[in-house]
Amino acid sequence: MKLQFNNNAIVLSDEFTLGVATAAQQIEGGRSLDGRIDSIWDAYAARKDTIENGDTPTNACEHYRLLDQDIAMIIDLGVDAYRFSIAWPRVMDEQGEVNPLGLAFYERIVDALLANGITPYITLYHWDLPECIQKSGGWENRDTTDLFAQYVDVISQHFKGRVQHFSTLNEPWCSAFLGNLYGIHAPGNTDRKTAYIVGHHLLLAHGKACRVIRKNISNAQIGIVLNGGPTQGFTDSIEDNLKAELAYHEMVSFFAEPIYKAQYPSLLRKLFPDFFDMVLAEDLDIISAELDYLGVNYYTRNFVTDAQDDIGYQTKVSPGAVVTAMGWEVYPQGLTEFCMQLNESYQPKAIYILENGAAFDDQVVAGEVNDDARCEYIYQHLLEVEKMFNFGVPIKGYFVWSLMDNFEWAFGYNKRFGIVHVDYQTQQRTLKRSAHAIKALLKQKKRINSAK
Numbered sequence: 001m002k003l004q005f006n007n008n009a010i011v012l013s014d015e016f017t018l019g020v021a022t023a024a025q026q027i028e029g030g031r032s033l034d035g036r037i038d039s040i041w042d043a044y045a046a047r048k049d050t051i052e053n054g055d056t057p058t059n060a061c062e063h064y065r066l067l068d069q070d071i072a073m074i075i076d077l078g079v080d081a082y083r084f085s086i087a088w089p090r091v092m093d094e095q096g097e098v099n100p101l102g103l104a105f106y107e108r109i110v111d112a113l114l115a116n117g118i119t120p121y122i123t124l125y126h127w128d129l130p131e132c133i134q135k136s137g138g139w140e141n142r143d144t145t146d147l148f149a150q151y152v153d154v155i156s157q158h159f160k161g162r163v164q165h166f167s168t169l170n171e172p173w174c175s176a177f178l179g180n181l182y183g184i185h186a187p188g189n190t191d192r193k194t195a196y197i198v199g200h201h202l203l204l205a206h207g208k209a210c211r212v213i214r215k216n217i218s219n220a221q222i223g224i225v226l227n228g229g230p231t232q233g234f235t236d237s238i239e240d241n242l243k244a245e246l247a248y249h250e251m252v253s254f255f256a257e258p259i260y261k262a263q264y265p266s267l268l269r270k271l272f273p274d275f276f277d278m279v280l281a282e283d284l285d286i287i288s289a290e291l292d293y294l295g296v297n298y299y300t301r302n303f304v305t306d307a308q309d310d311i312g313y314q315t316k317v318s319p320g321a322v323v324t325a326m327g328w329e330v331y332p333q334g335l336t337e338f339c340m341q342l343n344e345s346y347q348p349k350a351i352y353i354l355e356n357g358a359a360f361d362d363q364v365v366a367g368e369v370n371d372d373a374r375c376e377y378i379y380q381h382l383l384e385v386e387k388m389f390n391f392g393v394p395i396k397g398y399f400v401w402s403l404m405d406n407f408e409w410a411f412g413y414n415k416r417f418g419i420v421h422v423d424y425q426t427q428q429r430t431l432k433r434s435a436h437a438i439k440a441l442l443k444q445k446k447r448i449n450s451a452k
């Protein structure tokens, strides 16, 4: 099937899912509306010097208030699927009881999508742990894995028959390592062993959630979303290559090996033998529950070199590389390289690119946003998707990150990833050129399919 994108033809299979993605904490706002309780990100952002410009997710894109208009915008784009996350602090209260108003909000989303032929892809955890649970140890506390399973039980029972696709965790590396070793995400710890404990408990929570969803929904499509990219030494030195190995193992293998091979990487076990005491006999069996898909979030590749700090390594960009506003190199072929590496190592049944996109310093000029760099970025990555088909990678879908500009975690509102521009003063949405290109692409996809 031929698809036009930015005047270039892209060939994708008919069954291929093209969608857009968001996450609750980054767009919803409505911090304490209708019984929502605080998350660790609300608490973290309230601390001094954690987020650029002192930004907070309190209002974000006010998606909670503007839901109808945002859903209309999603429908108008004509996407096959919409990936969004459910905020645990919106649907469960401090006593662990269901908040019906919170649940009703997601019900409105799901029902509107279904009524318009758009498939909902739910992410169950996109970093917004309820702060009350953090106060009892958060992900360092094994009990949190059972609380997560209870929350997932509520969601999967509620949406049974309406939602099939569930991603348990988004980018657990960020929650575990950025949040507990790097100290730049909530809750802001800087200790490697804590990161390992948190990482293990996240994986255990994932495994328990898989069991719960399978029990509740017989035809569920369950996955987890990992982030990463091709990783190599910044120079050819043995030191840089060893650090690159460590970085890749912590970012990807730490999560993928237990899930697909029921073991932690031997390199990490050798380097940090005391860091795995929290792994109990039955855990790896629970963690390695069968999955229907692997979600991959890809943005860039990583060059790694030594660092004289507690992390012990750092990533660098090669001189002269084209970078986005995040300082991340634009390297589309890395998507294929990374997916092929995952495919060879773990043979997932299916792979979905659940996030790919770029931040640029977009400006509205005369009511338009000409984000040609983003159009090109997405186009080049879609070409890689096409390439992967030919290499036999079981790639089933691609979701642009993100539907609209939003709260980019520690960077606040400074970084714009959306295909829709958001004016945070007025909450005015403006479709960027990339949104128009994707809309046209989807229109053509539907036209060709319906003509068959």
Ligand code: IFM
Pocket: 023, 026, 171, 297, 355, 401, 408, 417
């Ligand atoms: O905005 C984030 C998203 O929440 C998780 N993946 C990476 C994106 C861009 O940094």
